[in-house]
Amino acid sequence: MSRDFNFKQELTACFGQPVSENPTQVMIEAAYKYHRLEWRYLTIEVAPDRLAEAVSGARAMGFAGFNCTIPHKVAVIAHLDGLGESAAIMGAVNCVVRRGNELIGENTDGKGFLKSIREVADPMGKRVVVFGAGGAARAITVELALAGAQHFDLVNRSVSRGLELAELLKRKLGVSVEFAPLTGGYKLPENCDVVINATSVGLYPNGDARVGFDHSSLRPSMVVADVIPNPPDTQLVRDARKIGCRVIDGLGMLVNQGVIGIKYWTGLDPDSGVMRRALEAIFAE
Ligand SMILES: NC(=O)c1ccc[n+]([C@@H]2O[C@H](COP(=O)([O-])OP(=O)(O)OC[C@H]3O[C@@H](n4cnc5c(N)ncnc54)[C@H](OP(=O)(O)O)[C@@H]3O)[C@@H](O)[C@H]2O)c1
Incomplete structure (x- = not known):
């Protein structure tokens, strides 16, 4: 047969x-x-x-x-x-x-992130701090804005790139956005709900690099996410887990x-x- x-x-x-x-x-x-x-x-x-x-x-x-x-x-x-x-x-x-x-x-980068965050919190009405203004930050913020996030604090090393993304979010999605340059002294606003590293800081082989902000301003109530997939346990992920935040690693988004x-x-x-x-x-x- x-x-x-x-x-x-x-x-x-x-x-x-x-x-x-x-x-x-x-x-x-x-x-x-x-x-x-x-x-x-x-x-x-x-x-x-x-x-x-x-x-x-x-x-x-x-x-x-x-x-x-x-x-x-x-x-x-x-x-x-x-x-x-x-x-x-x-x-x-x-x-x-x-x-x-x-x-x-x-574009599934932002949708992948959205699926990950929805496993721990609904972005609707949230205040979100995003480090970075490149492709990953753009994909994530657009998708979060479409899902109802209320306010973005964009923090980036290059001012021109940060302002460009802030402008896009305001103009095309009508969300409220503030921009701040990334400096070691940057403190997270006390009432922010979600903190995202969307820079390439922490990517292999620089797995111990820290996103340059004041990590003592993290609070246990915050959802903390990192886009870096390799290694997934970045400094930010480790610091956030230590104080009891809900954490999303970059492998989840990938x-x-x-x-x-x-x-x-x-x-x-x-x-x-x-x-x-x-x-x-x-x-x-
Ligand atoms: N997990 C996933 O599924 C997924 C998906 C997409 C991307 N990613 C990861 O996301 C990361 C960013 O990707 P991308 O496409 O957005 O890259 P990109 O467009 O090149 O943007 C890189 C971003 O990182 C910032 N940056 C780079 N080095 C820095 C440093 N030493 N200090 C402070 N800021 C720094 C850049 O700031 P400037 O504007 O000042 O240069 C920019 O905001 C990559 O590591 C990638 O692996 C992960």
Whole structure:
């Protein structure tokens, strides 16, 4: 008796340059395997001047979608057929999804963060301090504003970048925003509800680096989040845990943006525990 074979897998990918150190494949393929999906997630180096061809290639080969990382998050928009709401506000796409014959750009960085924070607190009406004003800060603040956060205190090293994000949040989302330059003496407002490190401070190999503000102003009532996935137990995470804050680490955000990407591409809600354990295993090596 013969059986039906299927040697054609559904394709997804990450386009970036450099991209070889990007660990997304590990968690996504762990989920595909666990859920017995005949799908693949490829890590593909795409130079900026070949991005148009890469997107055409993905269309021609019927990719279900792909992630975009540095330096393609803004440039990819010119090659797509439409954008989701938050990606349009941010002007950045990190997840492309094939819907019918169209490629639609979404941004799952902020949505992954939102999913993580909702596991511990509802952002509605909250006062949020955000360190950083780069891509991660932009994605997180736009998504939190759409979810009803009331006020942002943006704190960034570069004043021009900080003011630019403050302006975007006020103009496009009508939220209240104050900007402060990042200095070692910055104290968290007593009544802030959520504190987020969205800078790259603390990323491997500088895992012991501290975000330069007065950590003695942390209070146990605050929800503290860090975007750094490797190592996940940053100084901020450790300081916040020590005094009893509810804490969200960067691995949680990374896993949750992958969960949302898989849901967009396959329609399936993957097991986030399988994905987190796959990443923890490689970071522990
Ligand atoms: N967990 C996740 O799923 C996830 C998702 C996306 C990103 N991330 C992480 O988020 C971090 C930021 O990514 P991004 O895309 O936002 O990068 P980015 O656009 O380059 O922005 C970097 C931010 O970090 C600040 N910064 C860098 N070095 C600093 C220092 N020594 N002191 C103070 N501030 C400093 C920059 O301040 P200036 O404006 O002054 O330069 C800027 O605000 C990365 O480490 C990335 O791994 C995590």
